[in-house]
Amino acid sequence: MAEVKNRAGGMGEIAEVEGPYERAPFGTELADLGALDERIVGLSADMSKYSDIIPFRDRFPERYFNAGMAEQNAVMMAAGMAKVGKIAFCATYAAFLTRRALDFIAVSCAHSNANVKIVAGSPGLVNPYGATHQSLEDLVVMRSIPDLTVIDPCDAVELRHAVRAAAATPGTFYIRNLRGKVPVVFDETDFTFEIGRARLLRPGRDVAVIGTGFMTARALAAAETAAGQGVSAAVLHVPTVKPLDAEAIAAVCADVNRVIVVENGVRSGGLGTAVVETLSDHGIAVPVQRIGLGDRFHPCGSQAYNEALFGLDEDAITRAVITGDWPHT
Structure with a gap:
């Protein structure tokens, strides 16, 4: 992974954005x-x-x-x-x-x-x-x-x-x-938003990546890279964390070998926990890997620096999708 310099943006604003x-x-x-x-x-x-x-x-x-x-x-x-x-x-x-x-x-x-x-x-x-x-x-x-x-x-x-x-x-x-x-990730011309509804952005048969917030964009990029290496990854975007679209989550997880949940927040109690609860309720037995933050306070530093340090960046997510490896705590 390339070195990421610790240069903080201004008051929560992403300093550099690629694309529209x-x-x-x-x-x-x-x-x-x-x-x-x-x-x-x-x-x-x-x-x-x-x-x-x-x-x-x-x-x-x-x-x-x-x-x-x-x-x-x-x-x-x-x-x-x-x-x-x-x-x-x-x-x-x-x-x-x-x-x-x-x-x-x-x-x-x-x-x-x-x-x-x-x-x-x-x-x-x-x-x-x-x-x-x-x-x-x-x-x-x-x-x-x-x-x-x-x-x-x-x-x-x-x-x-x-x-x-x-x-x-x-x-x-x-x-x-x-x-x-x-x-801007989505195309306004064909975009629809419904409270309580998740969106299947990409079908896949090997692994299901479930994301919320801007982490979904990284999940999409990781799935695209994984496809080039023979890994078929579905991407489900869950914009409404509550009420949760449990049926969509169960459906995308039912026929894959493993599930990855990516979120910008602590792993325990957030979307990852909601997914595990959903799969348990539906009787779906599949390994779930939760990519998020550990039980600790996190340091000062730019968004890019901290995300690379704690495994929330695109490189870490891509590695998890392709190999299942996510060595972060």
Whole structure:
């Protein structure tokens, strides 16, 4: 593996992106939706720039509210606005939302079926500022809360569609945000998004690779490389972690020799755990390899550096698909 230099990008933004990308797909989509529906409001906790909500803020300043560095207040304001008929999008860092404001998300939003959409930036191992800013366990925590929809989009196209679906669907949502130069993986012309539905992106007979978020793009690249070496890998994209498309997961795993789950977060309790639970429920006995982060705090460093160090990069995933070897802890 080539040496990866530890050069951190700015506040959770991927510094270098190969191929097509969009800037601020979340904020741009929210602004477009705001023009169609006056009920939509935007909130942040002193993170408008670093949550990419600025396009909405600039277009509708009277409908944008900055709670300052007080995530609990931002979530409670969103819940209160939802009580009077607003569709409230609350955007800031995942680490601060899911730790400091967890009770407010669970009780004031999900338990109350509030029309609040939590848009969580720098999820997983994206942020360069170490354990205080890396929300490695957010999917674990959020999928445990009843009446909460959890979405982890793959690219800019899916993020925009997820925001659109959240705005149109009553209830509380948790959406992992992608910011800065957000890669475009899917073709808008034939793309569809349905809450609770996984997408089989590539058929295969030897190994099934199940991914969520931007890790799915790496799974696709790994499957393409593996095909050149005689390994047939199916790729299933699971953008909705909750509610989970258990039938699609069972179907893709039923006729392969092994399964690999790739996710940007801790291995225990996240998508990998959900897949193992699903296979157990369906009586499917197949080895499952979970590629994610171990039970530890992770250091400061650029996204590329940390992912190479802990085995979340494309090289490590490709090696696992072809050989089954993933020597990381």
